[in-house]
Amino acid sequence: MTRRTVGVAMNGVTGRMGYRQHLVRSLLAIREQGGLDLGDGQVVWPEPLLVGRNEAKLRAMAERHGLSRWTTSLDDALADPDVEVYFDAQVTSARQSAVRRAIAAGKHVYCEKPTAVDLNGALELARLARAAGVKNGVVQDKLFLPGLRKLKRLVDGGFFGRILSVRGEFGYWVFEGDWQEAQRPSWNYRAEDGGGITMDMFPHWEYVLHELFGPVRSVQALVTTHLPVRWDERGRQYAATADDAAYGTFELEGGIVAQINSSWSVRVDRDELVEFQVDGTHGSAVAGLRQCRVQHRSTTPKPVWNPDLPATESFRDQWSVVPDNAGFDNGFRAQWELFLRHVVLDEPWSWDLLAGARGVQLAQLGLESSATGRRLNVPALEEIR
Template sequence: MTRRVVEIALNGVTGRMGYNQHLVRSILAIREAGGLMLPDGTLVWPEPLLVGRNADKLRDIAERHGLKRWTTSLDEALADPAIEVYFDAQLTSQRQSALRAAIGAGKHVYAEKPLAETMDDALAVARLADEAGVKGGVVQDKLFLPGLLKLRRLVEGGFFGRVLSVRGEFGYWVFEGDWQPAQRPSWNYRAEDGGGILLDMVPHWQYLLEGLLAPVRSVYAQAATHIPERFDERGERYAATADDAAYLVFELEGGVVAQINSSWAVRVHRDELVEFQVDGTLGSAVAGLWGCRVQPRAATARAVWNPDVPATEQYRAHWQTVPDNHVFDNAFKSQWEAFLAHVVVGTPFPHDLYAGARGVQLAELAVLSAREGRRIPVPEPAR
């Protein structure tokens, strides 16, 4: 067995996503499992260097988890020749410059989405990585969630026949921050800081639709700022300048129609915070983060519209639960393992920087559609 240490500069670990999903549930979880064993017998051992702006928070995280290395200087981290991989979970507005610096320092790069604030900037980062000969990837975690892995299994197994449509519902009520603390940081609701649900969620919908079914060929979007004022982390009132809800219709290659509602101003009346219903000629499925239920053509209940009598048919009772069939790992950890294998032995990794640029492209076009009130075709993205 060969032990291969991969030193990683993790930038943004003092934030909720960077700390919980990427440090604790991914990198540290891999270490707690004894490392990542590759098929060729190589044991990959990730060694994190914590990077951020707040020294006190970094010191606390390092001490809490028995880590020795942290720094508030990105330049110092990138100048260290032992660092192979740079990971970015900062604010979107700070990501592009940091990725450019990391690529310039010869580091492989892996980043949260969106990759940048504009498609041109995202493509520039991807091309820069190509020119530098370094590997790059973007987080597309939802493809690795149990419910959506089950949905992919159904697609690949031909369960749906010809897919007709997709209906997606995502969201929950984010408290305004006055009488109860908000569950999301205040920058999410300021356009000047890169906030907005279109920029945040459309890249997710792009890679999910493309990864599960087909590329998106057009988008129509209606955006709204339903809650015009919120309260920040200090309890101070501020104007919400970014959209907090988006209602989208996508046309996929092959004619599939997908409509997805995304909102931080909706109260949940569904089994999970996100659910997708896929309807096909041979069957339908409803998938969330964890669960997936199906109704095949032969077991479809006969529905008859009659508004004059109370409904007695228990429609949900006709749906069948899709079994797990194996143990699912954390979605972020699964993708980290795939990226580390890509860096160490060059295994394929489809979630590259150009995939990230396609997500930003669709978000940009959705913003344009919402502004102009029209359907926008999606051109083939440049490389």
């Protein structure tokens, strides 16, 4: 067995997502299993180079995990000949410049979304990567969730018949930070720092809808800031200038209607933090992070509306659970493995920077729709290159 080492400069790993999901649960997990077996006598061994601004945090993180390579200089990381891949999990406002520099240095690029603060910036990165001939990818982790993989299995198997609608609910209560510590960094609630739930979540909804049901052709959204005042990590009060809730209606190719609510100002009364209900002529399904339940038309009961009598049936008990029928790895790790295979073996890959630009486009149009009160068409990016 031949070991193929792939150096990965990881920028932004001192943040929660970059550290937990991408470093610990993805690259380090791959190393713990002995590397990524390509099945051709090669094993890919990812070698992280930690990049960030805080020297103390980087040193402590490297020591904690037995890593020897870290730097506070992005230029030094990109000049390192052993680095083949640049990964970015920084705040959104810093991503475009760093990814542009990585492309110029000839590195393959893999990054979190959104890829830029606006569509022009996202398209610029896609064009630069194409011109440079570097492989590139954008994290689209929701596609690898067990619940959505089961949902995709139902779609591919024709379970729904003609799909009519998709309804999604996402979110939870993020504490303001005064009497209980907030679960998310304060920059998420400052527009000037690239925060806002629309720019955070609409890119997710774009690829989920696109991959499972079809391209989004129009959007109408209402975006708001329910909690205008919050407290930061140091206990200081600040104005929340970014949106913390977005209510969107999307028309998909073929006439499917999708409605998705996203909120950091909602208390959870559902089985999982995100749930999608899909209704079709032959059946319906409700999918969350891990579970998926179905109701076929042959077993659909005939409820009768009678507000004068209490309900005597349990509607949830009328649904069946979709079995796993397979093992499901961490979604971030699963996509990392596919990207590493793409880098080493040039295997097919569709989640590139252009796909990431579609997410930025939908978020930007959602914000514009809310500001103008209009439903907006979503042109195919191939038409506006």
